[in-house]
Amino acid sequence: MILEVKDLKKHYPVKKSYKETKMVKALDGVSFSVAKQKTLGIVGESGCGKSTLAKSLMALEERSGGQINYEGSDMHSLNSKEFKSAIQMIFQDPYSSLNPRKKAWQLISEPLLINTDLSKKECFDRSVELMTKVGLRPEMAERYPHMFSGGQRQRLGIARALALHPKILICDEPVSALDVSIQAQVLNLLMELQDELGLTYLFISHDLHVVNHISDEILVMYLGKIVEYGTREKVFDQSLHPYTKALIASSPSVDSKGDKGPPISGELPSPLNPPTGCAFHKRCPIATQRCSEVEPLLEEKNGRMVACLEV
Numbered sequence: 434m435i436l437e438v439k440d441l442k443k444h445y446p447v448k449k450s451y452k453e454t455k456m457v458k459a460l461d462g463v464s465f466s467v468a469k470q471k472t473l474g475i476v477g478e479s480g481c482g483k484s485t486l487a488k489s490l491m492a493l494e495e496r497s498g499g500q501i502n503y504e505g506s507d508m509h510s511l512n513s514k515e516f517k518s519a520i521q522m523i524f525q526d527p528y529s530s531l532n533p534r535k536k537a538w539q540l541i542s543e544p545l546l547i548n549t550d551l552s553k554k555e556c557f558d559r560s561v562e563l564m565t566k567v568g569l570r571p572e573m574a575e576r577y578p579h580m581f582s583g584g585q586r587q588r589l590g591i592a593r594a595l596a597l598h599p600k601i602l603i604c605d606e607p608v609s610a611l612d613v614s615i616q617a618q619v620l621n622l623l624m625e626l627q628d629e630l631g632l633t634y635l636f637i638s639h640d641l642h643v644v645n646h647i648s649d650e651i652l653v654m655y656l657g658k659i660v661e662y663g664t665r666e667k668v669f670d671q672s673l674h675p676y677t678k679a680l681i682a683s684s685p686s687v688d689s690k691g692d693k694g695p696p697i698s699g700e701l702p703s704p705l706n707p708p709t710g711c712a713f714h715k716r717c718p719i720a721t722q723r724c725s726e727v728e729p730l731l732e733e734k735n736g737r738m739v740a741c742l743e744v
């Protein structure tokens with residue numbers, strides 16, 4: 434396993450009043466592992482903790498507990514240079530993560546200038562090479578981010594993330610802001626790059642159909658916890674958890690040309706005040722009295738991990 438995460442926690446203190454501070458358990462005991470060159474898809478509604486997971490892995494947020502191992506040893510014992518060539522991230526909105534005053538080649542060169550001994554000329558050449566790899570033309574090297582389309586900008590973000598040859602790429606909603614037709618192109622590019630460069634992906638999306646397209650394994654999160662986790666076939670084709678089923682039913686299907694199904698009934702409960710028992714019980718079509726009292730553990734059932742008392 435290239436990445437092993439054990440019991441990862443991230444709790445944010447939130448002030449309720451001047452004397453009362455509550456904890457938002459944005460991540461509450463998340464464990465998983467990813468094999469080299471595989472893709473783990475991470476799904477869940479807005480606010481379930483997907484970006485917190487990404488940021489904790491990238492050390493952009495200090496974890497509250499748990500262990501992250503990269504190739505068998507603690508990831509955060511790597512020095513900054515080792516860390517950057519182990520794991521990189523691409524974001525939903527490449528525009529806000531790219532300095533508008535820098536040209537494409539300068540943006541891609543930034544990590545190279547900081548972390549390598551390459552000369553400016555070598556950085557330029559390497560940037561152009563990376564641009565070609567992600568499907569951008571060499572003459573675009575002199576353009577500024579606003580001169581690129583949304584899809585091209587995401588390609589630029591990918592080129593920049595790849596500059597230091599990372600082994601793992603975390604993609605946080607990389608295609609959510611793009612038109613459906615462009616989404617497919619960027620997903621295909623990511624899959625080609627995975628084969629060519631032997632990359633391992635953590636692919637975050639609220640859209641299970643997109644995740645299904647690209648993932649080997651899928652992890653479904655609800656309110657900071659894993660509710661279902663296993664191979665794509667088990668989690669998508671033979672889902673057990675009522676939340677996974679509701680997510681699949683509500684996300685736009687490929688055949689229906691982007692039409693959404695019925696939304697999941699009810700709202701995500703406040704993480705400041707999570708329900709007793711199973712966090713999903715108030716929205717669940719098969720919940721019983723026991724579900725409001727007993728918290729389900731993540732257990733193996735029918736070849737995947739699932740946290741539900743009723744399946």
Ligand SMILES: Nc1ncnc2c1ncn2[C@@H]1O[C@H](COP(=O)(O)OP(=O)(O)OP(=O)(O)O)[C@@H](O)[C@H]1O
Pocket residue numbers: 445446447457458459477478479480481482483484485486639704
């Ligand atoms: N800095 C912070 N301080 C307090 N609470 C936070 C902070 N960052 C995130 N949270 C809370 O943690 C929970 C998880 O947020 P997170 O951004 O990880 O969700 P997400 O699954 O990425 O959602 P989205 O799909 O909207 O991107 C939310 O309840 C959020 O309000």
Ligand SMILES: [Mg+2]
Pocket residue numbers: 483484485
């Ligand atoms: Mg997010």
